[in-house]
Amino acid sequence: MTADRVNLRTMPVRLWPWWSQHAIDLVGGLLECGDLAGADAGHQQIDACEQMASHTLAAGRPVMMCDSGTAALETLYAALGLGRGSEVLVASHSFRATVTAMLPAGLVPVLCDADPGTGHIDLDDAATRVTARTAALVVTHTWGRPADLDRIRAFADRHHLVLLEDCSHAHGTRWQGRAVGTVGDAAVWSTGTTKMVSGGKAGLLTCTDRQVWERAMVLAQPKHRAAARVDGAQLLALTATGAGHNRRVHPVAAVLVTDHLIRLPHTLAAKNERQSNIETVLAAELPWLQPLPAPQGHVDGALYKWHWRSTGRPGSDTARVLSAAGIRARLPAAPLHRLPLFTDDRLGALLGLRRLVTPDPATFPGTRALLEGLVEIDTRDMYESLPDGDTDPAVAALERAASLTTKECA
Template sequence: MNPTPTDVTGPAVLWPWWSEGAVETVQWLLDEGDMAAASRDHPQIAECEQLAEDVLAPGRPVMMCDSGTGALETGYAALQLEPGSEVLVASHSFRATVTAMLPAGLVPVLCDADPDSGGIDLRDAATRLTRRTVALTITHTWGRPVPLTAARRFCDRHHLALLEDCSHAHGTAWRGRPVGAAGDVAVWSCGTWKMATGGKAGLLTCRDRAVWERAQVLAQPKHHALARVHDPQLRALAVTGAGHNRRPTPVGAVLVADHLRRLPHTLATKNERQADVEKLLANALPCLVPLPDPPGRSTGALYKWHWRNTSPHPVDTVIRILHAAGVRAARPSRPLHHTPLFTDPGLAASLRLPSIPPAAPDSFPGTDQLLKQLVEIDTRDMYEPLPDGDPDPYEHALAAAARELHALDRKD
């Protein structure tokens, strides 16, 4: 089932969708009624985990969880970081990357971003190290990989654990090295509109066998954990579990596996469509400049696209005009240092979460510079090539936006 994209000015066919075979398997699971997935090796989940290892994390076993956030929480807990310890993380990051550490009693310390690449600024992170710092979390936001060698060296130099959030970067590699390969723990979200999604699911890998076994006991049902765990104490805990249930559903496993199989097609299609749209953009709206390709990215595709507004008009005006012309444009999510969790220290205390130091609003100039004039394009209509001979709907939409901007120029 591969729907044909429609004109962006009309009701577009938007990702996600799944193959007819995946839909039939889901229907069969519903008819069978086996939604518990509590057995030692549930076939659909085992198949998805093996596919994820082959496609995303060669050489590392993969555990499937109920969500990306659940995988993150499990990873933070499995690292056995002391409650009250500090974790360095970019302010330019998805919120769950940070909030998932709070149940483990960890304190997020926000760091600035590189205004050109969007990745965490490790020079700024070095200035925020304290004797309580125990880990660095990097997020390959929007599919723009953080340099893996630099992140690993930083952690080794300062004796820190490294967690990689690869939730926007399915199939991405940095200088030929898959994202996730550098981290002590790496996770992928497979929820919402990710490039491999089951509606709600997550994947986790670990560098160290002991961390991996702890993750099994923290996240998986009894029979599944006992089949994978060798440590006697952890096996004893696996009999009851440790208070968490991150078990995925077989339906989610079938849907994620379907997208992992087509991932090479997805990446190639998105890259081809991006190149075509950027050519149209250069002709119609040269005042919108695409962010440069991420340094070192050797494979993968961007999860979302970002264009920098260089026109004299406010970025919100440009977005309004693009949206009216049919382009799925918006502002990026605000950085974490502008969210209430970090501006009002009393909020976390109301849920007995770790005390979070308030973020000084002017101490993240790189992040603010990165996001200030940025237009975000939702790429959910970019997962199939255009039918042969069909005009690119973005040509019409961008031309319409250009006319509106020129009319605005004349009024000014």
């Protein structure tokens, strides 16, 4: 089976995700036979997807599918058995679900500053926030930029912390020759929405501890699928009821995720080719707009989104000019310490969540420096190579943006 190549000469610009005709036909077959529950002990599409994800993303570690990346995170946070009130170190510059998914388990997120050069958790700042209650560290490979896993693993070991990787932006990414998601004690990939591997709404998890794996199985996959995979007598008894969750994936999503896993090498190559060409033009036409430097040790993978720093002018003005020229540009999302759940410690109580510590925005100078002047580029029109001889529409858009900038400065 091979990835279908989209014919860009005969179709308008199309935004990711799309799937091959083979996948569409398989989904049609599922609809015709009515096999949509995925509740049996074994299911052809789900089992095949988990096996391919294990091989493609997780270096052979066992992989479990859930119905979303957030559900996979919730499952792992509960399955780790850290105890209610345990503290978890996480960068304020993280996707919201990386943090909010730990709240139902009674875990306390401790927001840490970001390194302004990489965007990842500042381990020096994190060290000052370690207490006797600190039990885990979560690292997010944000925007597809892998964190320094050597330093992070050493930090977690030194402080006796469980290390969890959120790889939802980093499918197929490697750090110093190792796949992200295989250095931590547990890892999650979102395979929903517009991710580089997408089933519309789905997620993947893996972990190294068999007890954690079996607890996750009972929490996410009650009854037949869990009973076929759990060995411990007590947890096996719980498979009859589960714990009130139903997080198993839909077979249609499994078909779509498998399709993107097959296509992943092509996806990564296409995005990297387009990025290289566009950055060459960017340097010539808009030299005051600088791409964030490539992460050190990043040897495989592609960026989920691109980020360019605007020097000498506000990022909001740059985003407006780029958007007017046809570039899918906007400002990055606000850091978590600026959002209502973390600025008003009364709000969580409305949802039955434990009281959160309200962070002082002044303690996040690295995050502020990282986001200053930064513009985010949505790359959903960059998932296919251009036919030979065709001009990249983004190149023409950059030339228009340069013209607009010249007129504004005149």
